[in-house]
Every structure is written in structure tokens, then in C-alpha cells.
Amino acid sequence: MLTSYHVVQDVAPGGRVEVRPLEVPQRTGWLAAAWCWPHEPVDLDAAPNHDAALLVIDGPDRACPSTGTVRFGRITGQDKVPCMGLGFPDAEARPGSRRDTMPVRGHVDALHARRSGMLTVHVDEGVVPRRLAGESGWAGSSGTAVFCGSLLVGVLATDRPVAQDASVLGAVPVTALAELPGFRDTLAAHGIGLRLEHASPAARHLADYLAAAHRAASEHPYAGVLPGAAPPLATVYLRQEVRRLDNDAADSDREAHAAVTARATGADVVLADPPTCVVVAGPGGGKSSLLRTRMAEGAARFLNGSGGAALPILVPAAALTAELPLQRALAKAVTAALTHHGLRDGIPPELFAAAPQPGMRWLVLIDGLDEVTDPAARYRVLTRIASVSDGDDKDLYRFVIATRPLPDGTLDTLGADVPRYDLQPFSDDDLPQVASGWFRAAGLPDPDAAAEGFVLALDRSRLLALARVPLMAAMLCQLHAAAPEQPLPAGRAGIYDSFTTLLHKRHYTADASGSPSRLLAGVDRYGPAASAQAEIILDQLEDITGHLAAERQQAENSRPAVDIVQSHPSAKRPDRVPADDWNAFLSTALRGSGQLIAQAGDLVFLHQTIQEHLAARHLMNNRRTGAQVLRRVFHEPYRYWPSDRGLGIAPRIWGSRYWMPPRENPSYVGFLLDAAHHSGLTAGRRYLSRLARSGLEGCDFIIELANLGTALPDETIHFTANRLYRLAQNALLEGDDRVAAAESLAELGDPRAADLLHGLAHDTTLESDDRMQAAEALAEFGDPRAADPLHAFAHDTTLNWGGRVDAAGSLAELGDPRAADLLYGLAHDTTLERRYRAQAAEILAELGDPRAAGPAPPLGH
Secondary structure (H helix, E strand, O other): OEEOHHHHOOOOOOOEEEEOOOOOOOOOOOEEEEEEEOOOOOOOOOOHHHOOEEEEEOOOOOOOOOOOOOEEEEOOOOOEEEEEEEEOOHHHEEOOOEEOOEEEEEEEEOOOOHHHOOEEEEEEEOOOOOOEOOEOOOOOOOOOEEEEOOEEEEEEEEEOOOOOOOOEEEEEEHHHHHOOOOHHHHHHHOOOOOOEEEOOHHHHHHHHHHHHHHHHHHEOOOOOOOOOOOOEHHHHOOOOEEEEEOOOOOOOOOHHHEOOOOOOEEHHHHOOOOOOEEEEOOOOOOHHHHHHHHHHHHHHHHHOOOOOOEEEEEEEHHHHOOOOOHHHHHHHHHHHHHHHHOOOOOOOHHHHHOOOOOOOEEEEEEEOHHHOOOHHHHHHHHHHHHHHHHOOOOOOEEEEEEEOOOOOOHHHHHOOOOOEEEEOOOOOOOHHHHHHHHHHHHOOOOHHHHHHHHHHHHHHOOOHHHHOOHHHHHHHHHHHHHOOOOOOOOHHHHHHHHHHHHHHHHHOOOOOOOOHHHHHHOOHHHOHHHHHHHHHHHHOHHHHHHHHHHHHHOOOOOOOHHHHHOOOHHHOOOOOOOHHHHHHHHHHHHHHOOOEEEEOOEEEEOOHHHHHHHHHHHHHOOHHHHHHHHHHHHOOEEEOOHHHOOOOOOOOOOOOEEEOOOOOOHHHHHHHHHHHHHOOOOHHHHHHHHHHHOOHHHHHHHHHHHHHOOOOOHHHHHHHHHHHHHHHHOOOOOHHHHHHHHHHHHHOOOOHHHHHHHHHHOOOOOOHHHHHHHHHHHHHOOOHHHHHHHHHHHHOOOOOHHHHHHHHHHHHHOOOOHHHHHHHHHHOOOOOOHHHHHHHHHHHHHOOOHHHHOOOOOOOO
């Protein structure tokens, strides 16, 4: 029994008292009890929040009516929490030295008198007894248990004279008692466990959200092959770096506008407490893992009390397309995503309407903006973000948007001051560490040695470049771990073929929960016809999942997966099987393929690229359908007009037809071409050659396909390279287009590109900005001939301020000793804007130059 210490302090420790439970009518008499805690006297003047004692009923008539299990609560956050207690104040005195009950109804104010260590109870409902002769009307109520809902949060101890009436009371919180010597042990000795739950609904929802979000974010988004449970993300994740992008350049041309002076920075550093920003990476580039890692670490810090400036919320971009207020959209998305990860109750929108803690903000991590394929819906998402970022809630929310490269101008809706970052792939030096993590998770006997051999195998198979893409590295590592003696598959399509096959095998082992025997058991009771139909589905599951992928990818069918599957001829429901049972069978079969997972009440493919691969393979299995799909994808005819300058179109005749790149995303187009080649369709070669003849944009699209790992014909690569070489040499074109052509040629690995860039850097007929771009590109390929022109550009006062710092930064990356003096001079040049001087000083510090630690550059502008 819990009461106040001052009620029994005149009783010696171990002394006897009498207690009885409240009953109406009173059946139980007085029961003998003993003081069992605290074990030492308490100085209430020094520690008023220790004013509590435990009594144990130990007399011969110890039987007491059962009151159920006690649950304990703690008050956190900043909300007012409704509370109630039932005391016996002197104000309810009755004849015969008896007192009747009086409820204490009101709320606990978490922000009132926090330093006191006490709970402040405001009695704002019912009767508040009058003060009599300076005494509290609540006298006699000490020891009253204070409950918030079903949780015991404290014991009433004092009337706080801060109000004219007796409406403010002080209670000793259970959280304080839990830290005192002997309290937990005494409870445990009598079979009572002390586990503190959140009493505030908002705090309870927040804790529930954080626990579920941490579990969900810690799972690897692409795992599913390794034996047993998938490895936690932290065991196989390697931190990536980002580079700041130039917002003024085209959204889709990331390589051309990475700011040279924005050195690669750890992505985790940038996302620690960022402004609203965009993170761009290609297919499988690590965007989801980056956001999940930020989510997991942010939740963990909050749960362990270390906090931070921002608490993350991870949602798919599609969740923000609905016409719902932001808080409702977030709550709906989070509830749907976390229900299968232990979320106990739905998250109320009100949770996201206020700061998670005073001084904190919400960091909304938005994954997959590119997967919102409807331009109007994507625009709604961006305008919503922009309006919130500029509105009344700008201090409450920050946004991080992860996306593949988008069409030009798409991100302009966010505003020019929203930074964009390019998420960098792994370096060659990263791959052994990545592989070792995967092989250790797979249980290989010597993961480090296996990683060394694996990297050598990647080099022999010409897969090093592909393996730098995080998703490809994950799949290749899992394939190698499953069969170390087998050669690695060739090309991107081969990797995906092997990976999806292994997924299927892993999920359909005899002891798997989705094994054929267990699946069929669910429909056998409806007769042999139902069983036969179910067996057909399992036999044709590869074609059925391909059909689903094609509907989702090509037809943009957004209906539930089970509904789409039933449009397949082999998936028709047998007459005797109820719809719910058949849907459950189909859902289990699809998940059993290993290629789909449950998400927000539906089934989605494990990764967008797996959907693309399966869709392309399904469509190209039928040569006639495949030929139609290829023609539709590549049929983007345009007519040449003089306004089309710089595209490198040939022939340059008014009204002549040329071909623009497909509007479909390059990753999917690459899978279509690979599947077409596998099926013997040759139309893809013709379309690619036609595209290369249409100028620089067509050539760049082909290069992007090559970088993704698409198996392109040798003649296409050679034709594209020669086309780019001629464009770079064509003096009739604008200088920036010539430099862009030379840079694209360098991306193809053509040795002629370096000489072209060197020549363009020294071509005085070009604008200075174009020449500097050529020199910077030359420096990126490590060519020492870039040093002299870069040195000259850094001194050129006719260039814009940022250009001079860019040139000095590129010179530093080449290791030229002249760069340090240049950067020091630029950092102290008061004719430059402050931000450019600060940038120069930052690069100087990265070089380890001691002058960077000297006095700060003058403010100037």
C-alpha cells in the first residue's frame, strides 16, 4: 500500500498501523499492516519529492478485495494530462471521527514547477474545499493515489499555496520514487513489477511511434536473400557522401553541374539538422537506406534522451499527394507504414501539429518523389512543401526529399534557396568494407578474405562500376554469399535475373511459411477444382508477378495488387472459394515469391528496379507485344527549328525530323533493351542509332543507359563516341555544348576526350566560363594539364566570384602547391562576397594549411 511518508513518519520503521479498503457498503474491517519502506528516515525539508511510504498488510486477516494489477505512469512532454484521485479530506468530516470521500479531478501540468521535482495537480473540476483558519481544506487527503487514466503517476502530498483557493496541489511522482534505494526491490518482493508507461496521450503516441519507427527503419530495405532473418541495416550499411549541386543547372544533368568546390561531405553530417533540401541519386543509389538510417538514428537518440534539433518522420512521397492537411497526411502514412512494426494505436494528426519537444522540429524524410509519375500530383507535393516551408509552420517542419533525377525545372517549385545534393556512389576503396559487412552477416567463415576475393571477381567480370551503386553491391554480395564458387552474373539484367531467382528459391524452401504445401492447405477444403486452380497459380507465379509488374510500371495501374493479379487468366477465383479466402491465398503466394512485401495495406515490389526488371522481362516475352512497347517508348519525334541551337542535330534543315530521348525513366528503358536483346528483338539497336544521330541529348541518354549497366551493342557505343567527338570539334556550336560533348565522351572512357578538353580549355574563341568548365572537367579526370589554365582562371578578375573559387578548389584537388596561396588570397579578398571567401577558407582548412586557423577573413560585403 502506497501512502505519504509524513502520514506515518511518527511510526517507527516496522511499526504497526491499521488500514482498510474503501467499500460501499463497508464489509472489510481494519487490517493490520506494517511499514516496510523507506528503510531510513526522510528529511522532507531537503527532499519533499521523497514524501512516500510503503505499507504491507501482514496481519492474520490479510485477505483484501482484489484491485487488479497496478500500472505505473510517468508525466513527460509539455501537455496537460487529465488526472483523478479519491481522498478523505477533513472538509468531508463526519460524526464519529469518520471522513467521507472527495474526488480530486483536474489535470497534471507537466510544465508547472518542473524544478521542484513534484507533480503539480490543478483541481479544475468539481468541488475545491475552502481554506479554513489558514489550513488547507484538503488536509487529511495526503497519500491519495493520483491516476492518469489507469496509470498510477503519484501520491498526493501537499497543498501548494500559489492560488487563492486550494486548487493547486503537489504530488510525489512515481518516477522520483523509482530512483530511490529499495523502492523497486520492495515492490518486487511482493510481486509487483515497476514498469513506467507514458501517461500523456501525446507522449504515449510519440513513444509508440518512435519504437515502431526505429524497428522499421533498422530493417534493410533490400535484404531478403540471406538465410534466416535479414541483417539489420546498421550491419551492412556504409555511410555515403554528398556533393552540393548547382540549382541553376538542369535537374536531370547531375554530372554536369556538381559544384567542384563543394567537396564531398558525409551525408549524415548534411542531414543532421538540414534546411529543407533535395537528395538526388540514380536507381539503387542508396536514397532509401540513407533516409532509413537517419530515421533509425534520430529515433534512437530521442529514445535514449540525447535528443537533437529535429525528430525524423519517414514517409513515401505518394502519401503527400492526397488532398489532406499535412498533419493528417503524415499521420495516415505513418500509421499505415508502421502497423506491422509494432505500432499499437493509430497515430493522431495532433502529434505532428506541435513540436515533439520544446525547441525541436519535425524532419520529414520524403522518399521516392520520382515514383509519383503523374506530373500534376508531383507538383502538388512540391507546392505543399514550398508553402509549408514559407508559411507559419516553417519553424516546425523541415523536409528532405529523396528522388531520382527529374525532368528539367521540376524542382524549381521549391525555390532557388533550397539546396540540392548528389548522393555519391561507393568508391572502389569502399567495396571491400561493404562486401565484408554482407559476408559477415551471411556467416561466411572469413568475411574479410571473402571480400578481397569478391572484389577481384568484380574486376575480372567488369562489374566494379556497377558494384559502386549501393543496391547493386547489396545484390551482388548476397548472390556471392549464397554461392561463392559460382561466377558472378554478367551485366545488370543478369544480376537481377539471378537475384529474383534466388529470392524465389529462398522463400519457397520446404520449411518456409509460404511453402506450396502450406499454401494449398488453405484451399484444399473447397475441393479438387480449387486445389487445381491454386496449383496452376503456383506453377505460373513468375508470369503472374511479371503481369503485376507490367501493370504497375507500364500501365500505371494503382489498384491493389491482388485485384490486378486476378485480371491474369490463370488467377481467376474458383466458384466455390469465398473472395476473402482467395484473396488471402493470392496475397500469401505473391509474398512467398520473395519479390513483394506488405506496405500500407497493399503489396509492393521489394524495390522499384525489381518492378522495372520484371515488367520489362514480362513484356518482352511476347515478341509482338515487345516490339510495340519498344516503338511506343522510343517514338519521340520532333522537328528541327532554328531555336533548337546547340542540340547537335543533323541535318540542320528546317522542319527535318529528329528523335528526342524516351520520356520513360532510363532505368526502365535499360531493362526493356536488355530483355528485348534476350528475346531476340533487334529493334532496340535501330532506335539507339537513330537517337545518337539526333544530337547531344540522345548521346547523353545512351551514356546514361551504359552507366546503368545496360548491355548496349558495341556499334552503338562506337557510333555515340564518334558523334560526340565530332560535336566537340564543331566550331559552329556554342562553347558550352562543345564542352558538354567532350565531357560526355570522357564518361564513355574514350581517350580522345582528354585532348579535346585540353584544347577547349585553351580555346580563346570560347567564353571564359566555358573554358573553365573544360579545365575543371579535365581536372576531374586527374589530367595535370588542367593545372595551368585553372591557375589562370583563379586569378581572372573578369570571372564571377564563385568561378574563381571553383578554379582554385579544382587546382587543390589536383594537388597543385599553388592552390593554397590562391585560396588564402581569395579568402581575404574583400571584393568577393562573404560566402565565397568563407568557401575559400573552408577549402584551405581541408588542405591542412595552418593559415586557415588564423584570424577570420574580413566581413566585406
